[in-house]
Amino acid sequence: MKTKAANPVDLMFRAIADPTRLRILGLLRGGERCVCELVDILRCPQPKASRHLAYLRRAGLVSVRKEGLWAYYSLKPASNPFHVKLLECLATCCAHVPVLQRDARRVSTKCCE
Numbered sequence: 625m626k627t628k629a630a631n632p633v634d635l636m637f638r639a640i641a642d643p644t645r646l647r648i649l650g651l652l653r654g655g656e657r658c659v660c661e662l663v664d665i666l667r668c669p670q671p672k673a674s675r676h677l678a679y680l681r682r683a684g685l686v687s688v689r690k691e692g693l694w695a696y697y698s699l700k701p702a703s704n705p706f707h708v709k710l711l712e713c714l715a716t717c718c719a720h721v722p723v724l725q726r727d728a729r730r731v732s733t734k735c736c737e
Contacts, residue, residue: 632684633706639683640710643723644668645676649699649714650724652686654731656698665730685710 640646647666651657663673677697680686684703689696702708718724 632704635683636685636707636710639680639685640714642676642679644672645680646714646717646721647724647727648673648676648680648697649685650718650721651727651731652697652699653714653718654728656689656696659695659697661732662697664732665727 640649644666648662651662651665659670659673659677662677663670666673677686677688680697681688684707685700686697687700689698699711702711718728
């Protein structure tokens with residue numbers, strides 16, 4: 625789905641407005657994660673997770689690193705003052721939104737590699 629965001633701030637707001645994308649961002653606060661790990665924690669189909677990750681990439685919020693067949697996602701470092709505040713807001717959400725707290729508890733130390 626192509627967005628018609630007028631500017632990067634609008635695109636970032638649209639990106640975090642979706643509950644699944646917010647959950648992904650919350651999980652990535654803990655560090656780099658592979659897609660299979662995100663799928664397992666979110667309990668969603670892989671195509672859905674990949675679609676949301678692509679949206680977050682277009683919004684400039686996550687980056688991807690490919691290693692063989694695996695794709696690893698991480699939060700992008702803040703690129704401007706708005707992005708800094710958005711990451712601060714994400715930290716607050718993780719402390720007060722129950723589903724984000726449940727996701728954090730489901731994080732495993734091993735991946736499906």
